[in-house]
Amino acid sequence: MSTHADGRTGAAATSTPVGERYVYDLSEGNADMRALLGGKGAGVAEMMRIGVPVPDGFTVTTSACVAAMRNGGAWPERLWDEIQTHLDALERRTGRTLGAAERPLLVSVRSGAVLSMPGMMDTILNLGISDESAEGLAAESGDPRFAWDSYRRFVQMYGEVVEGVPGQAFEDELTTLKERRGVTLDTALTTDDLKELVATFRGVARQSTGHDLPTDPHEQLRRSVDAVFGSWNSPRARVYRGLNDIPDDLGTAVNVMRMVFGNKGATSATGVCFTRNPATGAKERYGEFLLDAQGEDVVAGIRTPRRLPELESVLPAAYAQLMATMDRLEHHYKDMQDIEFTIEDGTLYLLQVRTGKRTAAAALKVARDLVAEGEIDKETALRRIDPAQLEHLLHPALDPLQAGAPLTHGLNASPGAAVGTIVFDADTAAERGRVGDAVVLVRWETTPDDIHGVAAAQGVLTAHGGMTSHAAVVARGMGKPCVAGVGDLRIDADARTVTIGDTVLTEADTITVDGTTGFVYPGALPLVPPQITDDFSTVLGWADEVRRLGVRANADTGEEATMARELGAEGVGLCRTEHMFMATDRLPVVQRMILADTTEARQAALDELLPMQQSDFEEIFSAMTGLPVAVRLIDPPLHEFLPDLVEQSLLVQRLETDGAPGEPGELERARTLLARITRLSEANPMLGTRGVRLLLLHPEIGVMQTRAIIRAALAVRERGLDPRVEIMVPLVGFAEELRRVREIIVVTADEELASAGVTDLGYTVGTMIELPRAALTADEIAEHADFFSFGTNDLTQTAVGISRDDAEGSFLLPYLEAGIVPTNPFASLDADGVGELVRLGVERGLRARPDLEIGVCGEHGGDPASIAVFDGIGLDYVSCSPYRVPIARLAAARARLDAPTDDDR
Numbered sequence: 001m002s003t004h005a006d007g008r009t010g011a012a013a014t015s016t017p018v019g020e021r022y023v024y025d026l027s028e029g030n031a032d033m034r035a036l037l038g039g040k041g042a043g044v045a046e047m048m049r050i051g052v053p054v055p056d057g058f059t060v061t062t063s064a065c066v067a068a069m070r071n072g073g074a075w076p077e078r079l080w081d082e083i084q085t086h087l088d089a090l091e092r093r094t095g096r097t098l099g100a101a102e103r104p105l106l107v108s109v110r111s112g113a114v115l116s117m118p119g120m121m122d123t124i125l126n127l128g129i130s131d132e133s134a135e136g137l138a139a140e141s142g143d144p145r146f147a148w149d150s151y152r153r154f155v156q157m158y159g160e161v162v163e164g165v166p167g168q169a170f171e172d173e174l175t176t177l178k179e180r181r182g183v184t185l186d187t188a189l190t191t192d193d194l195k196e197l198v199a200t201f202r203g204v205a206r207q208s209t210g211h212d213l214p215t216d217p218h219e220q221l222r223r224s225v226d227a228v229f230g231s232w233n234s235p236r237a238r239v240y241r242g243l244n245d246i247p248d249d250l251g252t253a254v255n256v257m258r259m260v261f262g263n264k265g266a267t268s269a270t271g272v273c274f275t276r277n278p279a280t281g282a283k284e285r286y287g288e289f290l291l292d293a294q295g296e297d298v299v300a301g302i303r304t305p306r307r308l309p310e311l312e313s314v315l316p317a318a319y320a321q322l323m324a325t326m327d328r329l330e331h332h333y334k335d336m337q338d339i340e341f342t343i344e345d346g347t348l349y350l351l352q353v354r355t356g357k358r359t360a361a362a363a364l365k366v367a368r369d370l371v372a373e374g375e376i377d378k379e380t381a382l383r384r385i386d387p388a389q390l391e392h393l394l395h396p397a398l399d400p401l402q403a404g405a406p407l408t409h410g411l412n413a414s415p416g417a418a419v420g421t422i423v424f425d426a427d428t429a430a431e432r433g434r435v436g437d438a439v440v441l442v443r444w445e446t447t448p449d450d451i452h453g454v455a456a457a458q459g460v461l462t463a464h465g466g467m468t469s470h471a472a473v474v475a476r477g478m479g480k481p482c483v484a485g486v487g488d489l490r491i492d493a494d495a496r497t498v499t500i501g502d503t504v505l506t507e508a509d510t511i512t513v514d515g516t517t518g519f520v521y522p523g524a525l526p527l528v529p530p531q532i533t534d535d536f537s538t539v540l541g542w543a544d545e546v547r548r549l550g551v552r553a554n555a556d557t558g559e560e561a562t563m564a565r566e567l568g569a570e571g572v573g574l575c576r577t578e579h580m581f582m583a584t585d586r587l588p589v590v591q592r593m594i595l596a597d598t599t600e601a602r603q604a605a606l607d608e609l610l611p612m613q614q615s616d617f618e619e620i621f622s623a624m625t626g627l628p629v630a631v632r633l634i635d636p637p638l639h640e641f642l643p644d645l646v647e648q649s650l651l652v653q654r655l656e657t658d659g660a661p662g663e664p665g666e667l668e669r670a671r672t673l674l675a676r677i678t679r680l681s682e683a684n685p686m687l688g689t690r691g692v693r694l695l696l697l698h699p700e701i702g703v704m705q706t707r708a709i710i711r712a713a714l715a716v717r718e719r720g721l722d723p724r725v726e727i728m729v730p731l732v733g734f735a736e737e738l739r740r741v742r743e744i745i746v747v748t749a750d751e752e753l754a755s756a757g758v759t760d761l762g763y764t765v766g767t768m769i770e771l772p773r774a775a776l777t778a779d780e781i782a783e784h785a786d787f788f789s790f791g792t793n794d795l796t797q798t799a800v801g802i803s804r805d806d807a808e809g810s811f812l813l814p815y816l817e818a819g820i821v822p823t824n825p826f827a828s829l830d831a832d833g834v835g836e837l838v839r840l841g842v843e844r845g846l847r848a849r850p851d852l853e854i855g856v857c858g859e860h861g862g863d864p865a866s867i868a869v870f871d872g873i874g875l876d877y878v879s880c881s882p883y884r885v886p887i888a889r890l891a892a893a894r895a896r897l898d899a900p901t902d903d904d905r
Contacts, residue, residue: 020063020076021061021082022060022061022063022064022067022076022078022079022082023058023059023060023061023064023079023082023083023085023086024036024037024041024045024058024059024061024086025057025058025086025089025090026041026044026045026048026054026056026057026058026059026257027045027048027049028045029041029042029044029045029046029048029049029059030042030045030046030049031043031045031046031333033045034114035062035114036061036062036063036253037059037061037062037112037253038059038061038062038111038112038113038114038252038253038255039112039113039114039115039116039354040110040111040112040113040253040255040352040354041059041112041253041255042112043352043353043354044057044255044257044350044351044352044353045059046332046353047329047350047353050328050332052325052328052329052350052353053347053348053349053350054257054349054350054351055257055258055259055260055349055351056090056093056094056257056258057090057107057255057256057257057258058083058086058087058089058090058255058256059112059253059254059255059256060079060083060225060253060254060255060256061253062114062250062251062252062253063251064076064079064229064251064254065229065232065251065252065253065254066249066250066251068226068229069229069232069233069249069251073226073229073230075226080222083221083222083225083256084218086256087221087256090105090107090256090258091105094258096258098128098217098218098221099128099129099130099132099133099216099217099218100133100136101132101133101135101136102136102140103136103140104128104129104133104136104137105128105258106126106127106128106129106133106137106150106258106259107127107128107221107256107257107258107259108123108124108125108126108127108255108256108257108259108351109123109124109127109221109224109225109228109254109255109256110123110124110228110254110255110257111123111228111231111232111252111253111254111255112252112253112254112255113232113246113250113252113253114250114252114253115244115246115250116354116355116357117237117240117241117244117246118357118474119447119474120231120234120236120237120240120451121228121231121232121234121237121252122161122227122228122231122234123157123161123228123296124154124157124158124161124162124224124227124228125150125153125154125157125259125294125295125296126150126151126153126154126157126259126294127154127158127217127220127221127224128217128220128221129147129150129151129154130151130215130217133217134147134148134150134151135147137150141264143264143265144191145190145191145194146261146263146264146265148191148194148195148198149186149189149194149263150259150261150263150294151194151198152194152197152198152201153263153294153296155198155201155202155205155213156170156201157296158213158220158224159201159204159205159208159213161224161227161231162220162223162224162226162227163205163208163209163213164208164209165204165205165208165209166208169204169208170201170204173197173200173201173204174186174197177189177193177196177197177200181193187292187293221256225254225256228252228254229251229252229254231252232251232252233248235449235452236449236450236451236452239451239452239455240451243451243455243478248819257351260342260344260349260351261294261342261344262290262292262293262294262295262342262343262344263292263293263294264292264344264345265292266291266292266314267315267343267345267346268291268292268342268343268344268345268346269289269290269291269292269293269311269314269315269318269342269343270289270290270293270294270295270297270340270341270342270343271287271288271289271290271305271308271311271340271341272287272288272289272295272338272339272340272341273285273286273287273288273289273308273322273326273338273339273341274286274287274336274337274338274339274356275326275327275329275330275336275337275339275356276330276336276356276362276366277362278336278338278356278357278358278359278362278476279358279359279361279362279412279413279414279415279476280359280361280362280365280415281336281358281359281361281362281363281364281365281366281369281535282365283369285308285309285323285326286308287307287308287339288305288306288307288308289305289306289308289310289311290305290306291306291314294342295340295342295351304464304465304485304487315343315346317346318343318346318347318348321348322341322348325339325348325350326339329353331375333353333355334370334375334376334380335355335356335366335370335376335384336355336356336358336362336366337353337354337355337356338352338353338354338355338356338357339352339353340352340353357476358476359392359414359415359476359479360389360390360391360392360393360479361392361393361415361533361535361536363384363385363386363389364385364393364533364535364536364538364539365535367381367382367384367385367535367539368381368535368538368539378542378545378546379546379897381539381542382539382542382543382546382890382893382894382897383894383897383898385539385890387864387887387888387890387891387894388864388887389479390536390886390887390890391479391883391884391887392416392479393530393533393536393886394530394567394883394886396417396527396528396529396530397416397417397516397527397528397530397531398417398512398514398516398517398525398527398528399525399526399527399528404521404525405521406519406520406521407500407501407503407511407520407521407522408486408488408489408500408501408519408520409486409517409518409519409520410461410462410483410484410485410486410487410489410518410520411483411484411485411518412483412514412515412516412517412518413465413475413476413482413483413484413485413515413518414460414475414476414479414480414481414482414515415481415515415516416459416479416480416481416515416516417459417481417512417513417514417515417516417525417527418438418440418457418458418459418480418481418512418513418515419438419440419458419510419511419512419524419525419527420437420438420439420440420457420458420459420510420511421437421438421439421440421507421508421509421510421511422439422440422442422498422505422506422507422509422510422511423439423440423441423442423453423457423507424441424442424443424491424493424496424498424507425443425453426441426446426449426450426451426452426453426454427452427453428453428507429441429452429453429454429456429457430452430453430455430456432456433453433455433456433457434456438458439456439457439458440457440458440459440460440461440511440513441453441454441457441459441460441461442461442462442489442491442498443460443461443462443463443491444462444463444464444489444491445462445463445464445465446460446462446465446474451474454474454475454478454480455478457480458480458481459475459480459481459482459483459513459515460475460480460481460482460483460484460513461482461483461484461486461489461511461513461520462482462483462484462485462486462489463485463486463487463489463490463491464484464485465484465485475515480515481513481514481515481516482513482515483513483514483515483518483519483520486500486520488500488501500520503522505522509522510522510523510524511523512524512525532566532567536886539890540568540886540889540890542893543889543890543892543893543894544568544889544893545893546893546896546897547889547892547893547895547896548871548892548896549867549870549871549875549876549877549878549888549892549895550570550571550855550876550877550878551568551569551570551877551878551879551880551885551888551889551892552564552569552570552571552572552573552574552628552630552855552857552877552878552879552880553565553567553569553571553572553573553879553880553881553882553885554572554573554574554575554576554857554858554861554879554880554881554882555569555572555574555575555620555623555882556575556576556577556579556580556616557616557619557620558616558619558620558622558623559619560882561619561620561623561624561629562623563882563883564882564885565623565624565627567882567883567885567886568885568886568889569627569882569885570627570877571624571627571628571629571630571724571877572620572624572627572628572629572630572879573630573789573855573856573857573861573877573878573879573880574630574632574728574789574857574858574879575617575620575629575630575631575632576632576635577613577631577632577633577634577705578634578635578636580612580613580616581609581634581641582641583612585612586609586612587641589605589608589609589612590605590609590641591641591642592605593605593606593609593701594638594641594642594676594680595672595673595676599700602698602700603700606700606701606703606704607704609704609708610704610707610708610711611708613704613705613708613709613712614707614708614709614711614712614715615712616712617631617708617709617712617713618712618715618716621712621713621716621721621723621725622716622719622721624723624724625716625721625722625723626721626722626724627724628724628725628726629723629724629725629726630726630727630728630766630787630789630855630857630879631705631709631725631726631727631728632728632729632730632768633691633695633701633702633705633706633727633728633729633730633741634691634694634695634701634702634705635690635691635730635731636685636690637680637682637685637688637689637690637694638680638689638694639677639680639681639682639685640685642673642676642677642680643673643677645674645677645678645681648670648673648674648677649674651670651674652667652670652671652674655667655670686794686797686803687798690730690731691729691730691731691732691768692729692730692731692732692733692737692738692741692767693731693737695729695741695744696737696740696741699741699744702741702744702745702748703744703748706727706744706745706748706749706752707748707752709725709727709749709763710725710748710749710752710753710761710763711752713725713761713763714752714753714756714758714761717761723761724762725761725762725763725764726763726764726765726766726786726787727745727749727763727764727765727766728765728766728767728768728787728789729741729742729745729765729766729767729768730767730768730770730791731768731770731771731794732767732768732769732771732774732781733771733773733774734773734777735777735780735781735783735784738767738781738784738785739784742765742784742785745765746765749761749763764786764787764853765785765786766785766786766787766788766789766853767781767785767788767789768788768789768790768791768794768857769781769788769789769790769791769795769838769841770790770791770792770793770794770795770798771794771795771798772795772798772799772837774841775790775795775837775838775840775841775844776837776840776841776844777844778840778841778842778844778845778848779844779845779847779848780848781845782844782845782846782848782849782852783848783849785845785849785852786852786853787852787853787854787855788841788842788845788852788853788854788855789854789855789856789857789879790838790841790854790855790856790857790875791856791857791858792829792834792838792856792858792859792860792861792866793826793858793859793860795834795837795838796825796826796829796830796834799830799833799834799837800825800830800833800834802825804826812824823865826859827859827863828860828863828865828866829860829863829865829866829869829870831869835869835873838856838869838870838873838875839873842854842873842874842875853876854874854875854876855875855876855877855878855879856870856875856877856878856879857878857879857880858879858880859880860878861878861879861880861884861888862878862880862881862884862885862887862888863891864887864890864891864894867888867891867892867895868891868894868895868898870895871892871895871896871899872895872899878892
């Protein structure tokens with residue numbers, strides 16, 4: 001951006017509302033000002049307020065960033081004046097002057113989003129240093145090496161963050177110098193080496209940008225604040241926000257704080273710590289530190305850090321103070337805290353405190369333990385657990401009996417197991433992940449720019465970095481297994497190979513990483529189902545006490561039904577009978593039924609299918625004994641059970657051209673099948689002959705399915721179990737459709753019951769509401785229904801006019817990226833459109849039949865945001881895939897806890 005005569009950056013200054021402030025001293029803030037000061041600024045201000053040692057400074061508010069974003073980057077007109085005023089005050093309080101040759105003030109310029117986005121935005125350290133101030137800092141400290149180490153760090157960070165110089169260019173020069181000197185660590189470089197590096201780095205920046213870096217510290221400060229504003233919309237930040245549902249319009253605060261130095265020798269250090277273990281939730285000190293280093297060294301993985309307990313033997317007084325402060329902050333916030341600290345010449349300073357990101361297992365254990373310790377109540381605990389995060393617990397783990405000999409071992413940075421082929425860069429991981437390939441991202445160390453690759457990979461493996469490195473933190477937050485800091489990993493980026501000992505692997509090779517133990521294995525090892533822990537069961541039990549919505553599962557087999565019940569499902573909300581037809585031994589029978597030329601031939605095929613379906617229903621009813629099972633009658637069009645039209649056409653063409661060397665009559669059979677497929681094919685099968693329409697055209701199919709359902713229920717009851725049968729008719733748009741099919745079902749069921757001498761099975765008949773007309777005429781349809789189940793997948797397609805199969809591969813992603821639609825409507829319910837149809841359908845259905853049971857099935861039934869809408873509308877239950885049942889249970893509880901009260905309305 002351009003720089004103006006008055007010191008402003010951006011295109012042109014914008015007017016500022018009278019009385020609005022854009023800068024606050026840390027002493028003026030507190031934890032309740034997060035929306036204005038950002039999480040970091042509010043956290044540091046709160047620590048200052050309660051007496052925790054923090055460096056002095058001030059915060060530029062999120063509203064300043066938002067104002068600049070709305071005006072093409074132009075700052076509000078008073079912003080620079082306010083920054084100058086607060087900088088002057090900071091100089092007076094510290095007795096130091098920014099950029100001075102004597103007693104120089106150096107500051108850090110750090111981002112501070114409202115919601116934590118670790119590593120996604122930019123930081124500049126040591127701002128204010130120059131040739132003159134470096135000499136002054138060296139004289140004051142008596143340590144010239146420290147001063148010039150700080151200087152080379154500033155040039156590198158400023159050049160990369162503010163001026164856009166590729167970071168690798170600096171790293172290459174640093175590596176070259178260390179090789180020339182025969183050293184491996186940065187700390188082994190001498191003062192003269194660092195002076196040379198400063199000059200070299202300035203040359204790198206000049207070659208990259210075409211101009212010298214500015215030497216005026218005030219100009220550096222302006223440009224740095226502007227760069228942090230700009231980093232809010234960096235690609236990595238946008239990807240992270242998209243992955244974590246963080247709004248794009250919040251902006252970031254900017255924190256300007258007096259530098260404290262962890263790189264002043266053996267009595268100085270920097271580190272990151274958690275008040276509890278973020279991987280397991282155990283109540284133990286967890287963290288890492290580096291002596292003679294600055295904070296970015298730890299999180300960037302530049303050096304392999306040491307475990308936190310080792311600090312006690314090195315700097316015992318600072319360690320004791322840190323332990324006491326960790327206890328104090330956790331008790332103050334009543335949650336696990338993530339803390340950044342620096343020790344300067346034995347004096348402890350805290351640079352940041354925030355709620356620590358943790359794995360799903362840790363979230364459950366921390367919540368349960370804090371309740372047991374009396375720090376929080378159950379409702380608070382439930383509010384702190386993200387329902388979507390529970391899915392991480394339901395991923396398979398490595399089978400310890402099948403592990404074999406590992407290739408290597410590293411830090412168990414994020415638990416769980418992952419199997420995938422090796423990829424060496426984030427772009428490849430993202431590209432292959434999009435097409436469904438399972439990959440493991442192997443890097444020297446991940447950076448924030450790799451966020452899209454981490455999201456697409458099954459797991460992460462790094463040669464460098466520790467338990468609090470970027471790779472570890474991001475992987476834990478995403479539920480991705482991660483093994484970090486594997487020292488014997490040798491990556492050849494040009495050859496696209498990785499060497500581990502004597503083993504050389506390429507991108508064609510598959511590996512297994514176990515983030516729970518830190519071991520890495522060759523090949524694809526077998527995984528085992530997840531184990532439900534006591535913490536999991538206890539916390540979900542609390543959710544069950546709170547929620548109003550019932551939670552059922554979509555299950556098409558007895559195995560799925562059993563799994564769903566183990567995960568807490570209270571019945572089956574959708575059993576799709578057509579999936580049973582696709583089995584290898586059944587598809588030929590289904591095809592004979594479809595191709596039959598006579599009613600007798602069709603009935604013969606249906607008679608053969610009946611016991612097969614009955615067996616399936618018996619398994620499901622047995623698994624769900626005492627709980628309702630909603631069986632949906634056949635839904636898709638018949639041609640879906642036949643070969644593809646194009647493939648069959650090519651087969652006929654080949655047989656006609658080359659002859660039919662096979663069985664006699666093969667060509668004629670192929671032609672007959674092609675003719676039948678052609679007759680059944682439709683231009684828009686989703687809106688064609690399927691569901692209730694197919695049942696009315698071929699009632700014998702509905703009769704067969706009803707007999708199979710009733711016979712299965714009777715057989716299960718004879719075994720002493722309690723089947724609860726619900727028969728569901730799909731795609732109803734007219735009340736008369738349901739009335740006629742219901743009559744077929746009732747007549748058939750009554751025949752079966754009479755034949756068995758049973759009168760009290762108590763089955764019900766209902767319908768799916770998946771067409772706008774059905775929702776709008778729900779009162780008429782309800783006259784013939786015992787229950788409704790909203791099929792919101794199809795309701796979304798028909799209401800919004802979007803074909804899911806086509807849209808997700810074409811225009812929907814650009815729509816999302818451009819902000820035309822806020823979310824994928826097939827992943828999260830369109831509350832204003834489709835949600836309003838659901839609301840109308842519920843109101844009108846209940847008006848006609850007050851005892852109508854109403855649920856929803858499909859993908860939206862397991863989406864937390866959609867569940868909140870359904871709870872507000874007043875549905876009785878949601879139904880989702882078995883593995884999303886725990887998510888739905890917790891989300892339903894959160895919906896109740898977050899529901900507006902009468903006072904809110």
